[in-house]
Amino acid sequence: MKLTRGGDQPVDAEANKALRRSMKQMVNKRDPLVIFMPSGKRGSFPVGTKILDCARKLGVDLDSVCGGRGICSKCQITPSYGKFSKHGVTVAQDSLSEWNSVEQRYKDKRGLKTGRRLGCQASLITDAVIDVPAESQVHKQVVRKRVEVRDITLNPSTKLYYVEVQEPDMHEPTGDLERLIHALKRDWKLPDLIADLNLLKTIQKTLRKDEWKVTCAVHLGNESFSPRILKIWPGLYEGSIYGLAIDLGSTTIAAHLCDLQTGEVVGSSGIMNPQIRFGEDLMSRVSYSMMNENGAEEMTAIVRQGLNSLFKEIAHEANISSDVIVDAVFVCNPVMHHLLLGIDPYELGQAPFALASSSSKYFKASELELSLNPSAQIYILPCIAGHVGADSAAVALSEEPHKSDELMLVVDVGTNAEILLGNKERVLACSSPTGPAFEGAQISSGQRAAPGAIERVTINPQTKEPKFKVIGSDLWSDDPKFKESIKSSGVTGICGSGIIEMVAEMRLSGILDSSGLIGSSEQTGSDRCFLDGRTNSYLVWDESTSNGSKITVTNKDIREIQMAKAALYSGARLLMDKFNVDNVEKIVLAGAFGAHISPKHAMILGMIPDCKLDKISSAGNAAGTGARIALLDTKSRKIIEEVVKNINKIETALEPKFQEHFVNASNIPNSSEPFPILKSLFELPTVNFNQKQTGDTVGRRRRR
């Protein structure tokens, strides 16, 4: 008899043997031992104890929604057999009770993997070793894509519980809710729960729909939200419950829908922040609220509308009702933080940039007028300071500089660069006004990352001829099939990561000197360089004769990039001063745009300080990842709240050295500058295109 294969042929001899063995154990007065893997937790229990009960008593992480009624299948286990010398036990094939009809029914109806049993049906006969597969663990590990980071431990705010509730009668006059709470307490050892109004309105009908059997989504509570029942379904609810991780940026809003039972991302979507109509950058939005009576309210209303349309779309795509979205985490910069909450960002527009509130926040979805389950509790990560927001906190949660042995620089590149530098000892943070050049704005041929945008560039140092790739095609521009491959979009412009590569390649190929001047055709020996007003420009692509685009890099574009990279570098440099170092051991480039930056080109450009090239990586949307961690692992919320308290904010505006660093950083590195690692890796041309320049000196930019 193979218990693990469905076991539909009971063999009496085998059963008798098992019985004899268990009787022998009883005579020996030793209860059988059960060892759970991978935890290694072990204990002895009387013959006949359900494996699920053993697991609960030992604190083994074995899931169950139905509480052992054999209907939810969450408690699947895999018994192991053989000799386990490490544990000192030998496990017989019949260490567990026989495969039973409940398991067979479940297998017939839903399927059950070979070797699996239901922990609530199989009971202990003799010594057993039980493997708890990952999907049966409540606190399972959610795998992150990047190899260098830890996985997320699932600790959701809200879980599902199935209960059978006592019917009311006239001798027992407690309310329906109280009997439901009692059942949850009795079966699941849950604390005294409460319920919001919206639940109270539906509880009576739902309880009566399937004979007083219901599944409850229970929020387990935290410091500002008492444990409560968020939603109930008649009978066993076989769907799941979901949470949203939302990165609310000034320009884009991205949301990931996560299954709170598995931790998986089941849907992602993004929209442009509809507040853009009130100003592209944050300061314009703060100004809008200063200049208009109800400006802040208007912007709050419109961003909430935008969020709701995004939520609707994402729920529709995942084919779920928005009512089963029971949790959400927001990360955002301080201005978006205030505008989401309906707080006038007035004070964030002037020194000392005081936040109305910096700590993390919990609100009900209904309070923020968000179309999720109305009792869904929204968590907003803490802000670090007036210019370093919950998005930076999320980056810290994702990248964990506070746990790093190496001195680690984390740069979240956007309209403002949020910069973290630190290690186990301490972490510093600052914000630097890079401006929108890295996002393709204020660049003559700049554009957002979209099909047709140049994103990869190399320039031949001899011929000065460029080749590039555009978003939407895998081919380089010198490929004969390139034009065919981009027929639908054409070449439309240069996106943020493309412009960085472009400028760095121009520098490497000697088209650009260290001061940021483009050489003339005579100086560079290339016709692609041409006089364009008082300075030179570099021609990248020209299809203008056939009604296509003409893409050039002007010296003004170079100046914009120089200013942006100088702002970023000088912010990092300021923090490095506090650590008294000239280079860092590790760099993580974060931000939606950071995902695409080529570390090599960023380094050639002098955007980032000296660091070994293989120690520079892109984290992608680390803020979004931080939001997802906070969503799935509620224990991480307290952790980041503590971490944020210990991050030391450096205000660039108060540091005289910042301006000095900024001026020094405006040049593109040359061999006389302090970048030993960079210089050891690349040969930096020593060209100098000095000529009379007017009106394009690099100056201090206002904060955006």
Added chain:
Amino acid sequence: MKLTRGGDQPVDAEANKALRRSMKQMVNKRDPLVIFMPSGKRGSFPVGTKILDCARKLGVDLDSVCGGRGICSKCQITPSYGKFSKHGVTVAQDSLSEWNSVEQRYKDKRGLKTGRRLGCQASLITDAVIDVPAESQVHKQVVRKRVEVRDITLNPSTKLYYVEVQEPDMHEPTGDLERLIHALKRDWKLPDLIADLNLLKTIQKTLRKDEWKVTCAVHLGNESFSPRILKIWPGLYEGSIYGLAIDLGSTTIAAHLCDLQTGEVVGSSGIMNPQIRFGEDLMSRVSYSMMNENGAEEMTAIVRQGLNSLFKEIAHEANISSDVIVDAVFVCNPVMHHLLLGIDPYELGQAPFALASSSSKYFKASELELSLNPSAQIYILPCIAGHVGADSAAVALSEEPHKSDELMLVVDVGTNAEILLGNKERVLACSSPTGPAFEGAQISSGQRAAPGAIERVTINPQTKEPKFKVIGSDLWSDDPKFKESIKSSGVTGICGSGIIEMVAEMRLSGILDSSGLIGSSEQTGSDRCFLDGRTNSYLVWDESTSNGSKITVTNKDIREIQMAKAALYSGARLLMDKFNVDNVEKIVLAGAFGAHISPKHAMILGMIPDCKLDKISSAGNAAGTGARIALLDTKSRKIIEEVVKNINKIETALEPKFQEHFVNASNIPNSSEPFPILKSLFELPTVNFNQKQTGDTVGRRRRR
């Protein structure tokens, strides 16, 4: 120098003496002793310790809003002088530091009673005895009007705290809220507070209005509401904060506005429940919700509108903004409970009358769409059972049968009578369907209590002539000036308490026999009795010839009262069976209408069981009083929640004896019935007007 009288003439000799004495104590190494009265708390403190600080360290109940800055005057104290042999101290006139300029300024500006000092200014020099006047105590006693009941101890949910907040700067990037919370923690030892969205929206402006000085209304929290700041004012807020005690009845809604700092009722108002348009009694409203798709929602909306207009009126009359109403307590029957919360009362209309929820509830005012401070936390008392609501719980809180040595019957008379019977050992409860007769409905000349309604009656046993008083006049109807005194209203009908006296007086005067028949003019010898259809009626008042009213009592009216009183009596009787008694030791008649019932007439009518007449009292609106206790003394909330759990609900519909008691109770007492106390007090006529009767037998009424 009289320190206690303003002390504007410092006398050096006295001061020197005090100094010498204190120096002597210092040499003796004995710190001066301070004894606070009335608590008797005592302790020694170094010379110069502020009396407020001594009080705080000893846990003496001495109020302060400004935290010792000499601006709020809440910490007023009265030093005592002389020999206190009981305490073993002699207190010199200069036991405290000299009257100072802060006290003088306060006295000049606002006045200070003779003998009073400010506890935050006066400091300890030598042994002192300090009297804390009632108004300086936080937990002061609020005096209840009735002598037989305990006063209310003030323990409000929300208190005022003045703080000076650290200004933000760029080196200290915490939010404004966090610095405010820090100040409250530092100065007032308050826990970690949170703030709702509406506070976050105003905090930045308010903090900057008066140089970072603010007064905060802080809700101290409870099991489902974390401690939080509800409202802030710039500088020292000299107004008060308020709470509402609301008795939400089927017919009327009454609200009392209470000052949470003094416990005083500063305004009261009432309106008709606007749901009356959906049905006079509760069952009609339940039916309305069953018959109409959005019936329950409609009724919820309209009662909330009604409440909001009542709140507006009451705030307007008290000349306060509704935003300073930061707490509210509701008591109501189960159907009103559900309709207030927006829960369909469907299940309350059919056995087993299951409540959606029976336990006490907390909601924010904004959740219930009530126009108070949006963060005001609404408390709703627990329901005892499907027919015994939060109003009965409030009656229990006010009348405390669970603390009584004597067996105590509490009857809350309304459309349903809520009945409590018990003592220290146990308390039973039931609800009995009395119908609306006691409220003047279904009585031919019945009306609500309003000017012109007959409320007091006596009938001369010899002449059978009635005399009465109407609401709005102090004169009896046989007074020559009576007609003049009621000119504006006339005599318009008989109110609930009037009809009880009327029927009891008719019985006492021999117009009515024990079976409830009115005698004919021949049988009674009075022309006021006349044949009216198949039965007789009694003429009370006839001004019809001069265009006035004609008021009669018909035999059908008597039947209505008999049924109502039988329902009430049999409910009480059912509970008495459980205690195995035939009479009770104490009766309290509660309910808005209960306040006016004459205990004597109620007893003659057989409404209530046998009890010594001087042990029967009227409690007035005991449910409203219970609401006020729960509002002012938050500690009473936990107490009543526990008491309610231990009240044993008896369901009349399940008790076969109820019907039997009801039939037996329909007669009006005669000398053969078991009312020994009643019969010892009054001579019950033995008349018998038996005649062929049709169509007016007393039957079982449906529950209303």
